[in-house]
Amino acid sequence: MASLLRPAPRGLFSWRGYCSRGTQGRLSAGFVEALKAVVGSPHVSTAAVVREQHGHDESMHRCQPPDAVVWPQNVEQVSQLAALCYGQGVPIIPFGTGSGLEGGVCAVQGGVCVNLTRMDRILELNPEDFSVVVEPGVTRKALNTHLRDCGLWKSAAGYNLTGLFVGSEGTLGLITAATLRLHPVPEATVAATCAFPTVQAAVDSTVHILQAAVPVARIEFLDEVMMDACNRHSKLNCCVAPTLFLEFHGSEQALAEQVQRTEEIIRHNGGSHFSWAKEAEERSRLWAARHNAWYASLALRPGCKPEEGTVLRLQEEGHFQGPRILSQ
Structure with missing residues (x-):
């Protein structure tokens, strides 16, 4: 692992706080208002500091902020946001915790960052068939805390299809809920x-x-x-x-x-x-x-x-x- 550490001079791979573009301006005022109509004004931001926070992860890639950040609260809002952006040809970048290592949250073409952390409900728990349905903002630790009284736990592994969809870094779609396989807590x-x-x-x-x-x-x-x-x-x-x-x-x-x-x-x-x-x-x-x-x-x-x-x-x-x- 140590051999993979490489110098990152500011001129080549910038520090996380340094952004590749200046002020927001790719989205029209009317489009931003349309975003607010979907999720509400408090859940839309075009502030530079917020966009910068969403323009990088833990990777070496330079910060490339989106033009706006939105926080949907349900699947209907996500669907409306996707339709709105698709109709205007605006890129969509899903955002979780920003802990990725591949630069998947970098908005290389600008666009709208969809922060899914407020969709954090556990929708359905089925102990009989060892499964649980969760929204994308539910963390593994939070889920295991919720499960501790039923003798089940969630590992970090996923079923085979997730290798394609989850690993696509949002290019194949936005996840609004997931059904996870659970395991009995070992003796x-x-x-x-x-x-x-x-x-x-x-x-x-x-x-x-x-x-x-x-x-x-x-x-x-x-x-x-x-x-x-x-x-x-x-x-x-x-x-x-x-x-x-x-x-x-x-x-x-x-x-x-x-x-x-x-x-x-x-x-x-x-x-x-x-x-x-x-x-x-x-x-x-x-x-x-x-x-x-x-x-x-x-x-x-x-x-x-x-x-x-x-x-x-x-x-x-x-x-x-x-x-x-x-x-x-």
Whole structure:
């Protein structure tokens, strides 16, 4: 991750507060009034500071503000806004929390930013079929808080179709409600971290764990540079080495078997400095380094912006070649 940090001089990739265009003026006064007629005057803004706040996310891309920002409260208003913009050829940019890493909220052609955060109702909960219908402004944490008394929870994963629609950054449409699959809260949860002598050893362990069909709930990785950065940022004392973060869900008996098998595989690949935790507070402490990695990376090189990369699997002559560590 550290190798993806690159200098961002103002002349090339501007700071988040710096915008590429000047004052608003692409939308006619009549069009702005039409927006207000749909959602109400308090829910439309053309103020420069508001537009700038909606013209960037957490990516390295320069701020490109929309010409107006609107806050609809229901699906009917979203539909009317879409029809209004379509009829005038005005771009629409959906906005959630602005935490994206690809610049999807940047209004490269101006237009109307549709901020969906005020559509935050939980519309329907169906514990019998493990599903819930929510509006787009409902966050995962807020949903899990609502679900805590019914023994269900929502993970960060989505069904296959979301890979196309949600990943389109709003280019395929505006989401006004979503039906999510829920999971029963597991009987027991165990979190773990372990250090490795090399990155390849951590990769090999991950592959072997998956090949052994160990039902690991989640597994993530930080290299030694990021572990050092996280130690300094979060006041931790983790081993500065390539590190895997793991979590297991299931019954007490199943967890004991999963942990034992995983530890055998990890030791076979040179892993050490094991830390296991069952209590929620201790699990949170173990995961602290991974959760704060983004902010720790920003402190590595002041004045730089992180860059997100995608690693693709490759096939050669019909056989999967397995993961490879690319030289930096």
